[in-house]
Amino acid sequence: MRGLSKMRAKDLNYDRILSSMCTPPHPIALKAHRKFQETNLGDPGLFPGSAELERQAVGMMAEMLGHPQACGYLSTGGTESNIQAIRAARNAHGFRDGNIVVPKSAHFSFDKIGDLLCLEIRKADLDDDLKVDVGSVEDLIDENTVSMVGIAGTTEFGQVDPVDRLGRLALDSGIHLHVDAAFGGFVLPFLEGDWKWDFRAEGVTSITIDPHKMGMATIPGGGLLFRHPEDLDRLAAYAPYLTMARPTALTGTRSGAIAAAVWAVMNHLGREGFTKVIDRCMALSRRMVAGAREIGIEPVIEPVMNVVTLQMDRPEEVRSDLLECCWRVSTTRSPKALRLILMPHLTYENVDLFLADLENVLNRYS
Numbered sequence: 001m002r003g004l005s006k007m008r009a010k011d012l013n014y015d016r017i018l019s020s021m022c023t024p025p026h027p028i029a030l031k032a033h034r035k036f037q038e039t040n041l042g043d044p045g046l047f048p049g050s051a052e053l054e055r056q057a058v059g060m061m062a063e064m065l066g067h068p069q070a071c072g073y074l075s076t077g078g079t080e081s082n083i084q085a086i087r088a089a090r091n092a093h094g095f096r097d098g099n100i101v102v103p104k105s106a107h108f109s110f111d112k113i114g115d116l117l118c119l120e121i122r123k124a125d126l127d128d129d130l131k132v133d134v135g136s137v138e139d140l141i142d143e144n145t146v147s148m149v150g151i152a153g154t155t156e157f158g159q160v161d162p163v164d165r166l167g168r169l170a171l172d173s174g175i176h177l178h179v180d181a182a183f184g185g186f187v188l189p190f191l192e193g194d195w196k197w198d199f200r201a202e203g204v205t206s207i208t209i210d211p212h213k214m215g216m217a218t219i220p221g222g223g224l225l226f227r228h229p230e231d232l233d234r235l236a237a238y239a240p241y242l243t244m245a246r247p248t249a250l251t252g253t254r255s256g257a258i259a260a261a262v263w264a265v266m267n268h269l270g271r272e273g274f275t276k277v278i279d280r281c282m283a284l285s286r287r288m289v290a291g292a293r294e295i296g297i298e299p300v301i302e303p304v305m306n307v308v309t310l311q312m313d314r315p316e317e318v319r320s321d322l323l324e325c326c327w328r329v330s331t332t333r334s335p336k337a338l339r340l341i342l343m344p345h346l347t348y349e350n351v352d353l354f355l356a357d358l359e360n361v362l363n364r365y366s
């Protein structure tokens with residue numbers, strides 16, 4: 001155990017991490033996770049209690065995403081969910097040399113998907129607000145398009161694509177529309193505003209949502225939901241030696257711990273609890289933006305969720321200078337900016353300390 005403690009001590013704690021979309025799990029998620037550690041959702045007949053928790057957790061997310069009848073499963077995270085959603089869409093079309101149309105802002109998991117599923121990845125332009133340009137998507141789709149993708153909470157800027165308009169295009173053209181809400185899935189339901197980005201938008205066929213990001217569950221906790229059960233069924237393989245003959249997950253053995261963790265944290269926090277968490281993260285984001293403005297830096301976009309990107313000429317250099325003060329931040333590609341994620345582990349005090357260090361670093365360049 002001493003060896004393990006030594007290695008664990010090398011890991012950073014989250015206090016000064018502004019670059020991650022993960023956060024320490026809620027204590028109740030950790031407790032639930034530990035209780036179900038040895039269970040296997042891949043063989044649900046042996047662990048019916050864990051399987052029931054997964055069904056209920058998926059049901060709670062389905063309700064939250066505007067379609068209580070949606071079906072799906074708990075995955076290892078956003079990458080697996082995106083792979084499986086596109087695989088289902090491809091299988092629905094019945095041909096293997098098609099393409100998918102994703103926004104230029106899409107997560108790099110879609111590049112892996114192109115490689116794994118032998119699909120051409122077509123990248124649609126963004127508008128000035130860094131949302132996907134629906135006209136560009138329309139220009140890129142053709143008879144070989146198996147799915148379009150919209151993002152509800154882009155990895156770099158936290159922006160939300162016009163999913164309702166994409167949904168109408170999807171319906172008109174008979175193409176699947178997958179929404180990647182890996183980050184936004186546990187943020188947007190708790191913000192004010194009447195945008196349609198989930199199953200409430202007609203035409204949305206599947207959604208990725210990650211409890212291990214803003215859902216405060218344990219890692220690896222992803223979620224994938226489908227509007228139509230036949231799409232989930234398109235992922236099934238025949239496994240006669242298991243207690244479930246037609247498993248649909250990508251991985252075989254799957255820990256029941258994640259089902260317990262998601263179930264526990266969703267029941268414990270409920271709508272009210274999550275709203276408080278998100279309100280606080282948004283207040284931290286506003287404080288970050290206001291403080292940045294005081295030292296002469298503007299955000300690339302007004303934050304839609306708790307992702308703040310600050311315009312500057314040399315973000316990579318600023319990033320490495322901030323390391324001296326132990327701050328972990330990241331940068332964006334285009335436009336270039338410093339990227340900060342205001343996760344639940346951040347405090348007002350640390351936001352202020354960060355801003356003071358940022359000002360000192362920037363003064364070196366002036």
Ligand SMILES: Cc1ncc(COP(=O)(O)O)c(C=O)c1O
Pocket residue numbers: 021076077078079080082107109151153154155180181182183210222
């Ligand atoms: C929008 C989006 N989709 C997918 C992913 C991939 O999620 P994971 O790292 O859990 O595989 C991320 C990760 O940051 C993301 O931001």
